[in-house]
Amino acid sequence: MGPTKKELKKQMELLRKQQEEQEQEDSDEIDQEEEDDFEEGDDLDGQDIEDEEEHDDGEDLEEGDDDEDDEDEELDEDGEEIPKLQPNSKLPRKLPNDKSDDEDEGDMEAKAKEQYMMGLKGQPDQAILNMKINDILHILSKFKENSKDGRSRQSYLEELTEYFMQYYNYNRDLVQLFMTMFNPNELVQFFESNEQQRPLTIRTNTLKTRRKELAQILIQRGVNLDSLAEWTKVGLKIYDSKVPIGATPEYLAGHYMLQSASSFLPVIALAPQPNEKILDMAAAPGGKTTYIAQLMKNTGVLFANDVKADRNKALIFNVQRMGINNCIVTNYDGRKLNKVIHNCDRVLLDAPCTGLGIIARDPSVKATKQLIDVQKHAHLQRELILSAIDCCKKGGYVVYSTCSVTVQENESVVDYALKNRFVKLVDMGIEVGEEGYTKYQDKRFDPQLKKTRRILPHVHNMDGFYVAKLKKLENGPRVTKQEVVNDHLDAMENEDVENVNINNKNKKSDHKLKVQKGQQGVIEVTANGEDYDWNEEKEQEKIEKTEETDQKENEEQSKQAKKDQKKPKGEKKAQNETQVKKQDNKQVKKESNDQANGEKKLSKKEKKLAQKAQEKKEKQNNQVKQQDEEENVEEEVEEKPAAAKEQKQDKKNGQKKQNQKSEQKNTEQVAKQPLNKQQEKKEQQKPQKNNNAQKTENEVEEEVEVEEKAEKKVKDFKGKNNNQNNKKFNKFNKHQKNRPFNKQQGKHQFQKNKKVKTE
Ligand SMILES: C[S@@+](CC[C@H](N)C(=O)[O-])C[C@H]1O[C@@H](n2cnc3c(N)ncnc32)[C@H](O)[C@@H]1O
Numbered sequence: 001m002g003p004t005k006k007e008l009k010k011q012m013e014l015l016r017k018q019q020e021e022q023e024q025e026d027s028d029e030i031d032q033e034e035e036d037d038f039e040e041g042d043d044l045d046g047q048d049i050e051d052e053e054e055h056d057d058g059e060d061l062e063e064g065d066d067d068e069d070d071e072d073e074e075l076d077e078d079g080e081e082i083p084k085l086q087p088n089s090k091l092p093r094k095l096p097n098d099k100s101d102d103e104d105e106g107d108m109e110a111k112a113k114e115q116y117m118m119g120l121k122g123q124p125d126q127a128i129l130n131m132k133i134n135d136i137l138h139i140l141s142k143f144k145e146n147s148k149d150g151r152s153r154q155s156y157l158e159e160l161t162e163y164f165m166q167y168y169n170y171n172r173d174l175v176q177l178f179m180t181m182f183n184p185n186e187l188v189q190f191f192e193s194n195e196q197q198r199p200l201t202i203r204t205n206t207l208k209t210r211r212k213e214l215a216q217i218l219i220q221r222g223v224n225l226d227s228l229a230e231w232t233k234v235g236l237k238i239y240d241s242k243v244p245i246g247a248t249p250e251y252l253a254g255h256y257m258l259q260s261a262s263s264f265l266p267v268i269a270l271a272p273q274p275n276e277k278i279l280d281m282a283a284a285p286g287g288k289t290t291y292i293a294q295l296m297k298n299t300g301v302l303f304a305n306d307v308k309a310d311r312n313k314a315l316i317f318n319v320q321r322m323g324i325n326n327c328i329v330t331n332y333d334g335r336k337l338n339k340v341i342h343n344c345d346r347v348l349l350d351a352p353c354t355g356l357g358i359i360a361r362d363p364s365v366k367a368t369k370q371l372i373d374v375q376k377h378a379h380l381q382r383e384l385i386l387s388a389i390d391c392c393k394k395g396g397y398v399v400y401s402t403c404s405v406t407v408q409e410n411e412s413v414v415d416y417a418l419k420n421r422f423v424k425l426v427d428m429g430i431e432v433g434e435e436g437y438t439k440y441q442d443k444r445f446d447p448q449l450k451k452t453r454r455i456l457p458h459v460h461n462m463d464g465f466y467v468a469k470l471k472k473l474e475n476g477p478r479v480t481k482q483e484v485v486n487d488h489l490d491a492m493e494n495e496d497v498e499n500v501n502i503n504n505k506n507k508k509s510d511h512k513l514k515v516q517k518g519q520q521g522v523i524e525v526t527a528n529g530e531d532y533d534w535n536e537e538k539e540q541e542k543i544e545k546t547e548e549t550d551q552k553e554n555e556e557q558s559k560q561a562k563k564d565q566k567k568p569k570g571e572k573k574a575q576n577e578t579q580v581k582k583q584d585n586k587q588v589k590k591e592s593n594d595q596a597n598g599e600k601k602l603s604k605k606e607k608k609l610a611q612k613a614q615e616k617k618e619k620q621n622n623q624v625k626q627q628d629e630e631e632n633v634e635e636e637v638e639e640k641p642a643a644a645k646e647q648k649q650d651k652k653n654g655q656k657k658q659n660q661k662s663e664q665k666n667t668e669q670v671a672k673q674p675l676n677k678q679q680e681k682k683e684q685q686k687p688q689k690n691n692n693a694q695k696t697e698n699e700v701e702e703e704v705e706v707e708e709k710a711e712k713k714v715k716d717f718k719g720k721n722n723n724q725n726n727k728k729f730n731k732f733n734k735h736q737k738n739r740p741f742n743k744q745q746g747k748h749q750f751q752k753n754k755k756v757k758t759e
Contacts, residue, residue, distance in 0.1 A: 357464020
């Protein structure tokens with residue numbers, strides 16, 4: 001039975017009223033936001049809300065938009081506490097898809113009817129939605145058993161998405177995004193935890209007081225508090241208070257900072273030390289900066305940077321309030337900071353992000369943040385993290401953190417840094433949190449990502465956060481093999497052979513290809529192989545061997561690390577230093593292997609062009625020397641066959657010794673076995689003197705070949721038929737002259753000879 005006309009009219013009336021109330025509330029909210037705007041001198045603290053604010057910053061930067069997100073500041077001008085957390089309510093006042101403004105009578109009538117039929121009064125029935133959600137969760141938990149209506153899993157998931165959107169008031173993008181990270185049951189827990197208020201937390205400023213003293217004073221003022229957690233000695237959690245926590249005399253005197261528990265972690269991971277040079281790349285309003293300074297004991301130099309000049313006001317205020325005097329506040333785009341600040345011992349990048357880990361503190365993101373925002377932030381974060389690494393010294397540390405739970409803004413960014421810079425992930429000494437993801441959808445991240453930490457609101461009862469600690473192993477960009485190849489080929493394609501320098505530096509590091517930073521198209525190729533001859537098999541063997549050794553070393557290291565945890569502090573430190581050195585060496589070794597690998601792939605094209613360059617040089621040299629050589633030619637020709645014989649003889653001597661036993665065997669065997677046709681033929685071809693049972697057949701063949709070749713070359717030369725041969729021959733003779741002979745080994749020193757040749 002449908003509703004009567006009277007009932008419908010009543011329903012419409014009710015809707016109209018609700019709409020008016022809603023509009024009134026909205027306009028009140030806007031007024032409030034304007035009042036709260038930082039520009040008007042409201043909050044100068046903001047340390048706890050800093051993470052809520054950060055999510056728009058990346059965009060603002062791109063769009064030149066400023067500070068529209070400061071409405072979440074915690075205190076007003078007089079230090080009155082503004083309730084930071086929205087009241088918990090899963091009942092939306094206004095659904096995201098409501099089009100309440102332009103509805104006409106017909107629409108409203110239909111809507112009223114629909115709502116009436118559903119038993120709703122202006123809003124979806126939460127109880128019914130809840131029930132439906134639970135039903136689907138039940139079906140999905142044991143899909144084969146529980147699904148009886150022949151529907152696909154996907155269609156249930158789609159229905160569930162709709163219910164989640166309505167029940168928890170998220171937009172579709174976000175529900176779908178979270179569904180890629182959590183299974184449906186976990187997702188419900190995540191959504192639920194975002195509806196919970198968590199106790200306010202503060203951090204004691206140990207530059208001015210001690211936690212115990214602070215706690216006593218606050219208790220006297222009527223604050224109900226407790227220590228925050230086992231992993232911090234400076235944190236306190238406030239259950240309730242008779243006084244505004246952001247306006248006590250202790251607060252104004254800088255004895256503490258309002259700061260979320262999760263926000264402690266990046267600084268703990270950074271582990272700042274006194275007298276160091278540290279950079280906080282995205283610092284405003286200074287929650288973490290002031291903690292870093294405190295751990296540095298107000299010594300050394302701390303650069304606190306933020307791209308937003310306005311937010312820097314709050315940063316400066318906090319730095320002054322907390323009595324910090326080792327801090328320089330700068331106002332740069334973090335992406336360009338690497339051109340200004342270098343060689344820092346440690347860098348913190350508490351990156352601007354979507355804030356999708358702190359929804360409980362800023363429920364507005366449920367409706368406002370979309371996938372495109374995640375992608376935009378991820379892009380900015382990638383640029384910032386590379387810059388942060390570039391500001392750090394070799395051997396220094398970079399901590400990357402966000403207050404988002406999305407993989408795109410976290411693991412994906414760190415994985416990108418691992419691929420593009422010489423860094424590795426290290427343990428952070430943080431007990432709390434879950435391992436970072438190494439798999440996400442079709443992506444596979446570096447296994448090291450396990451060392452990063454995810455703090456999840458539904459698991460750890462803290463704001464969602466992500467922390468990663470990187471150690472910088474080497475300066476400069478890590479150029480991927482493919483990039484090296486591409487760059488090199490680009491240079492080659494431009495026929496820019498002038499820029500390809502083939503230097504024989506006589507290093508033992510074999511082929512080494514290096515793209516020099518900042519010199520586009522200039523590639524330095526160092527090689528000690530003769531004329532770029534690449535012995536594929538040998539090199540592959542070497543690479544495989546090194547990889548094996550690396551793997552073994554890694555395993556040993558992790559075993560050692562476990563042992564080290566039990567060692568006393570001093571011993572640990574010394575051990576760490578040795579490990580750092582070892583790791584550095586290993587990295588350099590790996591780099592050269594990677595580069596070797598890259599070069600290996602350079603293929604024929606590169607070889608040809610490199611040869612071209614070499615030939616060009618040789619031509620020039622030859623032209624100058626040609627006259628000279630022609631004069632000396634007769635002399636050299638006479639020396640040449642002797643030199644060739646000498647060389648062959650040396651080789652044979654060496655070989656003879658090595659093969660003596662096997663030769664003996666071979667000869668015996670040959671003598672015993674009936675000769676086959678081929679052998680017979682060879683035997684017939686052999687000159688008399690080679691019918692020596694001590695020599696192998698190969699040797700004999702080689703000798704004949706050498707002699708034949710030598711004779712041919714002499715003929716060619718004497719007849720002066722071939723100019724090319726002429727040059728080669730002269731060069732060959734010259735080398736023979738220069739080749740020192742190692743009497744002991746009975747060998748010419750090939751390595752030196754190569755050097756002479758290339759030089
Ligand atoms: C998460 S907040 C920082 C919170 C701060 N670390 C703290 O603990 O109080 C992110 C900050 O990044 C800043 N930011 C955004 N884009 C930036 C950029 N390109 N360079 C430097 N800072 C940037 C924002 O202005 C914002 O203050």
